[in-house]
Structures are given as structure tokens and as C-alpha cells.
Amino acid sequence: MLRITDARTGEPTDATPARRGLTRVEAHVPRPDTTGLRVLLVADVLVRALEISGTPVWTVLTGTEGRTELRARAAALGIRPFEDERDSGSGLGEAQVLHVCAPEAGSAGGAGDDSETANGLRVEVAPADAESGVADDVERASALRLALLACPRHEPLRLDEAALTGAEDTLRRWRGAVATWATRPSGPIPDPVRQQLRAAWEDDLDVPAVLAVLRKVETSGTVPDGARFETYAYADRLLGLELTRDIGRGTPS
The missing domain is CATH 1.10.730 (Isoleucyl-tRNA Synthetase; Domain 1)
Incomplete structure (x- = not known):
């Protein structure tokens, strides 16, 4: 069974609910930079791991400026589409919520925004940056x-x-x-x-x-x-x- 460290407690926790049910993976991406891309990639791999184990997953993207740019970069990396937060409604009665985010205090959609990640587990992803041009070549x-x-x-x-x-x-x-x-x-x-x-x-x-x-x-x-x-x-x-x-x-x- 997949176990994930909850950034709030530092303790490993079951990523799937005790009762079989829908799990929501919510990617909090404030900006379409390399850190944001890394957060979305981790969320994508997390979804894949859950699906391999037979867990039904609902994916949501929230807190993003420049969504069009982010989606284009994500598609090039083979990251499957996440629903926009504004299109996702109030929820589907999911049994578990996993928030994937960067530890950016005070940023909308970041780990410092407790109101955004109050319910569920918080999966933190460290910042990433790249030399000029390294992360921008679609061919690579x-x-x-x-x-x-x-x-x-x-x-x-x-x-x-x-x-x-x-x-x-x-x-x-x-x-x-x-x-x-x-x-x-x-x-x-x-x-x-x-x-x-x-x-x-x-x-x-x-x-x-x-x-x-x-x-x-x-x-x-x-x-x-x-x-x-x-x-x-x-x-x-x-x-x-x-x-x-x-x-x-x-x-x-």
C-alpha cells in the first residue's frame, strides 16, 4: 500500500482511504515556472501510482497563474490533464484528498496557505530552477x-x-x-x-x-x-x- 509523508506531521500515512473510494489529487501550482512544473509532475506520478493499485482518482489543478503556459509545458512532459479548480465543483464525496504543493509560505495555492490544504494530506515538493533555456526545449x-x-x-x-x-x-x-x-x-x-x-x-x-x-x-x-x-x-x-x-x-x- 502506498504511504506518503504528510508534511504537516512528518509521519508516513496511507495515501489510500481505509474504505475504498475516490481519492482527489489536487496540485497547487502558483506559477508556471520550473517549481510549478515539478509539483505538477509529482502529482502526475502520484496519480499513476494510485491507479496502478486500483484506486479511482480525481485530479484538480488550483492556484495557477498562466494556466495556458503551464498546460502546454505539462503536455510536452507527458503530464496528463488536471481539471481546473473552477470546473471541479464542491467535490464528489471523495474518501481521501492529497494536496501536492511547494512549501511557499504566503503564496496562493502554496503549502503556506493552510486554507487551501486544510483537509487531507499535504505532499510537499521542494523548489526547482534551471539554467536559462534548459527547461524550455520541447524536443528534450x-x-x-x-x-x-x-x-x-x-x-x-x-x-x-x-x-x-x-x-x-x-x-x-x-x-x-x-x-x-x-x-x-x-x-x-x-x-x-x-x-x-x-x-x-x-x-x-x-x-x-x-x-x-x-x-x-x-x-x-x-x-x-x-x-x-x-x-x-x-x-x-x-x-x-x-x-x-x-x-x-x-x-x-
Whole structure:
């Protein structure tokens, strides 16, 4: 079961309600900057984790200036659309509410605005910024997604060209490998690997630990290629990195 640290108490708490029901994930994004994009990305991955566990989810975006710009940048990163707060009404009788926000005291929609996050759990995301132009290239959006996910969400992040280039190299290598593994006889995900993946993302949504499992599988001498493919495809349901994109292409990219 997914457990998330509630920023109010510092204690891990079940992200899903004791009684099965709708969970609302509300992303509080004051501005369409790199921090705002990181908040929305964490919310997107949180939704994916809940859906993998079979939890019905309702997503809401609130507190945003420049929504059009934010939505365009989010779409490029593969972040699925969130409803606008003004369109969401007063609620659908959800059993749990998860507020994803940056710890910006006094900012509308930020963690300092207790009236916005009074009910439910608060999932804080540390600030992020980027060197000029690094976060703006649509052609490198997948690499930006990976670079943002590779850093623990509670640690401040400074993106530079080296980080983005490293993420591009990793994505190119993984997509090429997945395309090759897809041509091999299929095999199930080894139980220990599946357990490691689930343990990672169910422990406070530890995405860097998920990526670490994939790196181990990539170089493992005991996991067959067909099982590697299934492992990466399964993990990508959470990561949203389009790791299977190059299957069937003549030249993996």
C-alpha cells in the first residue's frame, strides 16, 4: 500500500482511504515556472501510482497563474490533464484528498496557505530552477521529465545542461535496449524485481529508487531479456517516460 509523508506531521500515512473510494489529487501550482512544473509532475506520478493499485482518482489543478503556459509545458512532459479548480465543483464525496504543493509560505495555492490544504494530506515538493533555456526545449521534454524525477522530491533541484544531457543519454540507451529486448522471447518480471519496484514507489513515492532498480536490471546477468522488457514496460506505467517508444523502429532514438 502506498504511504506518503504528510508534511504537516512528518509521519508516513496511507495515501489510500481505509474504505475504498475516490481519492482527489489536487496540485497547487502558483506559477508556471520550473517549481510549478515539478509539483505538477509529482502529482502526475502520484496519480499513476494510485491507479496502478486500483484506486479511482480525481485530479484538480488550483492556484495557477498562466494556466495556458503551464498546460502546454505539462503536455510536452507527458503530464496528463488536471481539471481546473473552477470546473471541479464542491467535490464528489471523495474518501481521501492529497494536496501536492511547494512549501511557499504566503503564496496562493502554496503549502503556506493552510486554507487551501486544510483537509487531507499535504505532499510537499521542494523548489526547482534551471539554467536559462534548459527547461524550455520541447524536443528534450522527455529528458526533462527524467531529470526532474531523478532527484528526490523533497530535495531542492537545480537543473543544468549536464543533467539534461545525462538524462537524454539514459533515455536513448534505455529505449534502444527496450526495443531490442522486445524482440526476445517474453518472460515474466522476476518476483524480487517486482517487489523492489513496488516497495520503492509505495515508500513515499520514491521514484529515484525505482530508477535504481531499473539500472540494476539493465546490467543484471541473471534477468533474461524478455523479462527486462516486461520490467521496463511495467515501471513505465509509473514513470511515463515512453520507454517502449522505439519498438519496431529501424533506428532506436
